[in-house]
Amino acid sequence: MLEPGLDKHLWESWWEQFDEDVQTSPAEALSELDGLIAQMLEARGYAIDDPVASEGDDRDVIADFLGAREITRAMEKDNEIDPEDVEMAIENYRELYEFLIEDRAAP
Numbered sequence: 406m407l408e409p410g411l412d413k414h415l416w417e418s419w420w421e422q423f424d425e426d427v428q429t430s431p432a433e434a435l436s437e438l439d440g441l442i443a444q445m446l447e448a449r450g451y452a453i454d455d456p457v458a459s460e461g462d463d464r465d466v467i468a469d470f471l472g473a474r475e476i477t478r479a480m481e482k483d484n485e486i487d488p489e490d491v492e493m494a495i496e497n498y499r500e501l502y503e504f505l506i507e508d509r510a511a512p
Contacts, residue, residue, distance in 0.1 A: 412448055413506060416441065420502055432491050435477040438498040442470060445505045466501065473497035 419441050426434040446453050451463060453470060476494040480486050 412445075416445055416502075416506060420506075427495055431488075431495055432480055432486065435473075435480050435491065435494055435498075438495065439474055439477045442473075442498050442501050442505070445502070446470060449505055466504070469497045469501055473501075 423434055423437045423441060426437065443453060446466070451466060451470075453467060473494040476486060476490050480491070
């Protein structure tokens with residue numbers, strides 16, 4: 406794991422790159438956003454694969470991530486996804502990014 410300041414700088418750089426992709430090709434950017442947010446959540450101590458965590462104090466954070474991830478996974482499997490669902494997933498990832506990038510975001 407990198408030092409918190411280095412993580413933050415790296416995450417901000419990646420987000421800027423992915424945010425540009427979102428503007429030109431939102432559906433295709435979902436996988437990259439998912440990977441970044443998953444990495445950020447894990448670095449901040451969130452257990453995204455732990456069913457107990459989805460019922461704990463941080464359930465909203467985990468629920469938002471898992472909702473966006475479900476849309477992302479469906480898109481990766483070439484399922485027809487409503488553009489509004491893609492927008493919702495991007496918005497969830499964006500809100501999670503903004504929450505996690507703040508130093509106080511550790512659970």
